[in-house]
Amino acid sequence: MESRLKRSPTVKAEANSTRDDALSARTVSSLSEVNAGEWNACAGTDNPFLTHAFLHALEESGSCRAETGWLPQHVLIEDKGNALIGAMPMYVKGHSQGEYVFDHNWAHAYENAGGRYYPKLQVSVPFTPATGPRLLVPPGPGKERNQRLLIQAATQIADKLGVSSLHVTFPTESEWKLMGGTGLLQRTGEQFHWENAGYENFNEFLENLTSRKRKSIRKERARAIAEDVKIETLTGTDLKREHWDAFFAFYTDTGNRKWGIPYLTRSFFDLIGQIMGDKVALVMCQRNGRYIAGALNFIGADTLYGRHWGCIEEHDCLHFEACYYRAIDFAIERGLQHVEAGAQGAHKVHRGYLPRLTYSAHWIRDEHFRRAVETYLTQERDEIESHVDAIEFNYSPFRQTDGIGIK
Secondary structure, X not given: OHHXXXXXXXXXXXXXXXXXXXXXXXXXXXXXXXXXXXXXXXXXXXXXHHOHHHHHHHHHOOOOOHHXXXXXXXXXXXXXXXXEEEEEOEEEEOOOOOOOOOXXXXXXXXXXXXXXXXXXXEEOOOOOOOOOOOOEOXXXXXXXXXXXXXXXXXXXXXXXXXXXXEEXXXXXXXXXXXXXXXXXXXXXXXXXXXXXXXXXXXXXXXXXXXXXXXXXXXXXXXXXXXXXXXXXEEOHHHOOHHHHHHHHHHHHHHHHHHOOOOOXXXXXXXXXXXXXXXXXXXXXXXXXXXXXXXXXXXXXXXXXXXXXXXXXXXXXXXXXXXXXXXHHHHHHHHOOOEEEEEEOOHHHHXXXXXXXXXXXXXXXXXXXXXXXXXXXXXXXXXXXXXXXXXXXXXXXXXXXXXXXXXX
16 A cells, blocks of 8 residues: 555546646655645645644654554645645554544444455644644635645545545634535534633633632642742743753653553654744743653644643642643733643633534545444534533633623
């Protein structure tokens, strides 16, 4: 399969019925084959994870490669002059790890019925459960047309390669609706995000919470630093090799204990520090002159994205402080509108992070299996929407004032 993929299949994507407007789509096995400026012109720079720098760092560091089950097969749409007018970050997957939209049960069911679920195609940012564009096209009057062409090209490539399925995870809501309109199956999930209501400081945010929640958060922040723990947030040129050395130790130690195999290599952290350090906010916790814990965040145009946490010492409430409260501090200071604190975690609700829907879309080759999945997803969407509404109604920590919160 790998040698077959490296031949970069090419398909025709008809822009309209006029032959002169025909565009071609192909795949490349590395972002090193794509000009960074052309890629970023399609992806934009608002979301750090879609930039050429971030995605290429995953490949160059060895975090994304065939041996780890993430073989790059990025989709490019070009006009007759070979100008890039659309792109998708796509990977051939031999497993379902590092995706955060769980289809393990789909794989088991299909293989138990005699099918072969892997390999599959995945349109996503590896190891990154953050909503962002997946149909990368420049702004302009032809945007939706080109987005539709990307969907068409991806499904044609999936069909040509003979894979079982194509999965687009964490697209924007508008992209999700567009993909649903083209026949892809629609799925929802939930995460917990913090919203900035124009707060001047953390205390102003607290004033919008119920009295009990305010007291609880203040106690947690005090307990986090009670044992002489000192915390700093580093970005840009303040990031040094010793910080990445320490953080990688936290990341691998916590990853080995909780998940088994950390995804990212040591060189990945050096690369992002060198090429996009201004998009990094690294929270580092120190005790007795030694770094003991850290939280890695990425800075978008209006959102702070919490990505990785690790520690080599356990301290009461330090995880909450480093991952959630320091992120809120940073967002308020920078005027960012949102904090996305990663996947899962209903415990975030009590700390000001409310449930929000996330999205994915799926193409499945086998028609019988597709119908079974479609039936399941219809029920799942209703359940998730009800769950999100119930959490916000029953457990929101916000006072019912000025339209903020529920109770």
